[in-house]
Amino acid sequence: MLNILFSEKLSKFNPSNFSSQSVLVMLALLLTILNAFLIYQNNSQLALVLCACLAISLLSQKLEFLFCCWIAFSPLLDYLIRYPDQQAFINCARVFVMLLALGTVARLVKQDQLKLNLGLMEISWLLFATYTLLDCLLHGSFSFSTLKIAVDGFLLPTILYIIVRQSFSIKEIEKKILFALIILAYCILPIGVYELITGIDLFAYPGGQLIYDGVIRPNGPFLSDNSYALISLLLALTLAYWPTVAKISMAKKLAWLWRGAVVSAFLASLVPQFRAVMLMIVICLMLGRGLNLGWRSLIKPTVLAIVVIIAAIPAWLIFSTTKFYESRIADSANISSRINTYKRALEIARSNIILGVGLGNYENYFNQRWAIKEQPEKEKLGELAQSTPHSNFLSVLAELGILGFMFYLLAYLASFYIAWKVRKYNNKVAGTAVILLIIAYTGVGFTLTSGYYPDLNLFFFSSMGMLLKRGLEDFPATS
Numbered sequence: 049m050l051n052i053l054f055s056e057k058l059s060k061f062n063p064s065n066f067s068s069q070s071v072l073v074m075l076a077l078l079l080t081i082l083n084a085f086l087i088y089q090n091n092s093q094l095a096l097v098l099c100a101c102l103a104i105s106l107l108s109q110k111l112e113f114l115f116c117c118w119i120a121f122s123p124l125l126d127y128l129i130r131y132p133d134q135q136a137f138i139n140c141a142r143v144f145v146m147l148l149a150l151g152t153v154a155r156l157v158k159q160d161q162l163k164l165n166l167g168l169m170e171i172s173w174l175l176f177a178t179y180t181l182l183d184c185l186l187h188g189s190f191s192f193s194t195l196k197i198a199v200d201g202f203l204l205p206t207i208l209y210i211i212v213r214q215s216f217s218i219k220e221i222e223k224k225i226l227f228a229l230i231i232l233a234y235c236i237l238p239i240g241v242y243e244l245i246t247g248i249d250l251f252a253y254p255g256g257q258l259i260y261d262g263v264i265r266p267n268g269p270f271l272s273d274n275s276y277a278l279i280s281l282l283l284a285l286t287l288a289y290w291p292t293v294a295k296i297s298m299a300k301k302l303a304w305l306w307r308g309a310v311v312s313a314f315l316a317s318l319v320p321q322f323r324a325v326m327l328m329i330v331i332c333l334m335l336g337r338g339l340n341l342g343w344r345s346l347i348k349p350t351v352l353a354i355v356v357i358i359a360a361i362p363a364w365l366i367f368s369t370t371k372f373y374e375s376r377i378a379d380s381a382n383i384s385s386r387i388n389t390y391k392r393a394l395e396i397a398r399s400n401i402i403l404g405v406g407l408g409n410y411e412n413y414f415n416q417r418w419a420i421k422e423q424p425e426k427e428k429l430g431e432l433a434q435s436t437p438h439s440n441f442l443s444v445l446a447e448l449g450i451l452g453f454m455f456y457l458l459a460y461l462a463s464f465y466i467a468w469k470v471r472k473y474n475n476k477v478a479g480t481a482v483i484l485l486i487i488a489y490t491g492v493g494f495t496l497t498s499g500y501y502p503d504l505n506l507f508f509f510s511s512m513g514m515l516l517k518r519g520l521e522d523f524p525a526t527s
Contacts, residue, residue, distance in 0.1 A: 097131045101143050104129075108147040111155070112221040115212070118144050119510070120228035123236065123269035126503060127251045134254050135192050141502055145204045145211075152215040170210050172462040173509075176455040177202040180407055183448055187406040194408035200502035205509040212513030219521045222294035225514060226306070229287045233309035233316070236280060240266040240319035265320045273320035274498040279507050281325055281488050284313035285332060286511045289481035294518050324495040331491065332484045339471075339480045386438060386495070392418065393437035397446040404449035411435045440493035443500070460490065463512070470519050478519025482512050 104125075107114040118125070122140065129143065130136035156164075166174075180198040187194075212218075218225070239250055243266035249258040251269045258264060260273075268276040287310045291298060298306060317325050338346050396405060396413060405413040414435045437443045445453040464486055471479020489508055493499050 093133075094131050097129055097138055100125075100129045101138070104140075104143060105147055108151045111148055111151045111211075112216055113224070114144075114151075115148065115216065115510075116221060116224040116228045119225065120231040120235075122503070122506075123232070123251075126271075127253070127269060135196075139200075141200060141204060141506060145208050145506075148211050148215075149207060152211050155215060164210065164214055166210070167213075167466065169459070169462045169466045170206070170213070172455070172459040173202075173206040173209070176452070176459045177206050179452050179455050180448065183403070183407050183452065187403075187409070191408070194406070196502075197408050197500055201500050201505055204502065205505040208506060209509040209513045212510055213517050216517065217521075218514055218518040219294070222290075222296060222518065226287075226290055226294070226296060229283060229290065230305060230309040233283055233287060233313040236268050236270075236276070236283075237312045237316040237319070240268040240276060240316055243268065244319055263321065267320070268316070271501055271503050273322075274492075274496050275501045275504045277317050277320040277322050277325045278489065278492055278498055278504050280313050280317035280319075281328060281332075281492075282485055282508055282511055284310055284317060285336075285481065285484050285488060286515065287313055289336075289477055289484075289515070293475065293478045293481060293515055295522070322492070322496070324492045328488045328491045332488050335487065336480060336484050339483070340477060385434060389434045389436075389438050390442060393439065393442040393446050397442065397449075400446070400449060402449045402451065404445070404447045404452060407447050410437060410443060410447050436497050438496055440490075440497060440499035443497045460486075466516065467512075470516055475519030475522070478515045481515050485511055485515075 104114070107117065122144075125140040125144075129138070129140040131138045177198070180202050181195075184194045184198040242248070243250060243258060244264055247258065247264050249256065249267070251267070253267075253271055256267060256272060258266065265273040266276060267273045268280075270276045270279060287306070290296070291306065314329060317329065334346055334349070337349065392414065393410075396410070396417075437446060441453070441456070444456045448456070464483065467479050467482035467486060469479070471483065485508065489499075498504060
């Protein structure tokens with residue numbers, strides 16, 4: 049009897065499993081010892097970050113599930129997992145993309161398929177990201193902050209897009225993605241509203257500001273108010289179209305939960321009070337309806353909007369007397385300042401037309417050339433040109449020159465072309481959704497330097513990747 053039991057145990061023994069379990073136990077012990085030493089050295093923050101990174105890495109064997117977790121909790125994880133606070137070299141985005149990349153390579157090796165079928169969009173964004181990295185390394189103004197812009201702002205989002213398009217089966221996790229997007233939508237609105245009411249920055253990033261020109265503009269759990277407004281807008285558009293793109297049939301309760309999440313995301317995009325975002329909401333809603341249902345479908349909503357506007361005139365008359373309206377909407381100095389800012393950006397671009405002033409060096413160059421020697425009159429303060437170009441395209445042109453600008457423009461055109469091609473030949477709704485994402489991202493980028501924020505770019509590229517990949521899974525290309 050003992051021989052039989054022993055032989056059964058021996059037959060179930062797997063040396064590879066035993067080896068992997070031993071490695072995990074050994075790593076856990078070493079990490080425990082290391083964390084104990086770090087806590088003893090009063091460096092508990094690094095110990096916490098290392099434990100969080102290990103916990104995330106345990107999910108790397110299930111890449112799709114890890115991706116869904118990142119969608120739902122990335123704002124909170126980005127704030128918690130970073131070390132040190134100033135100029136962090138360990139952060140959630142880098143750990144997350146690195147684990148996904150390693151998992152993707154391992155999956156390709158296992159499938160004996162190491163070749164990546166990179167399309168025009170992937171290649172064009174890779175070229176631009178590589179150019180920014182070379183400019184950062186070869187330019188005389190190299191610093192850790194410029195390297196961070198090149199890597200976190202452009203390279204990692206492009207890699208994430210490639211991973212989503214090349215490695216994931218979005219169809220298998222379409223409902224998980226829906227729930228992740230819903231969780232994120234319901235999470236960010238109350239944080240922004242709380243910050244707006246109390247003036248307390250719940251997620252205070254180094255160098256971040258909650259008050260601009262005496263007005264509270266919440267950033268929620270994101271790097272900046274720009275990221276908060278645009279990520280919320282992109283989230284709302286992605287959520288609005290995802291059930292149709294993924295063909296998800298929802299029960300009544302889930303449908304109401306989804307509708308509430310869409311409304312929550314749109315409201316969150318309004319909390320930072322950007323007029324460009326408000327305009328993009330109207331444009332994207334009208335354009336999306338026209339592209340999907342035909343332009344005649346806009347007649348009734350337009351008439352309804354006109355009626356609502358007329359009915360709201362009394363409320364507008366009251367609102368127009370408030371300090372917020374006078375300072376944020378009616379003040380002509382805002383327009384004068386923006387025009388002067390664009391003139392300065394074009395002047396910088398013309399004087400450094402080939403290679404630019406260097407990635408991330410615009411503000412230093414501006415301050416050296418137009419530093420205010422004397423205190424200007426108070427009434428002219430709002431009309432002064434600002435030290436940031438307030439435009440993605442002007443920023444790239446001034447910092448990277450005409451060469452970098454051509455790569456950037458090519459990447460934009462390639463993105464729009466791929467989305468239009470998917471809409472025409474594969475999945476109409478998926479292609480339309482991506483077009484709206486690009487329009488929203490680009491439209492706000494004409495008035496804000498929003499394209500340099502890594503959290504925004506990661507969400508933008510991952511959303512495009514999800515929609516395009518899911519749109520192609522059911523509808524193979526016809527041309």
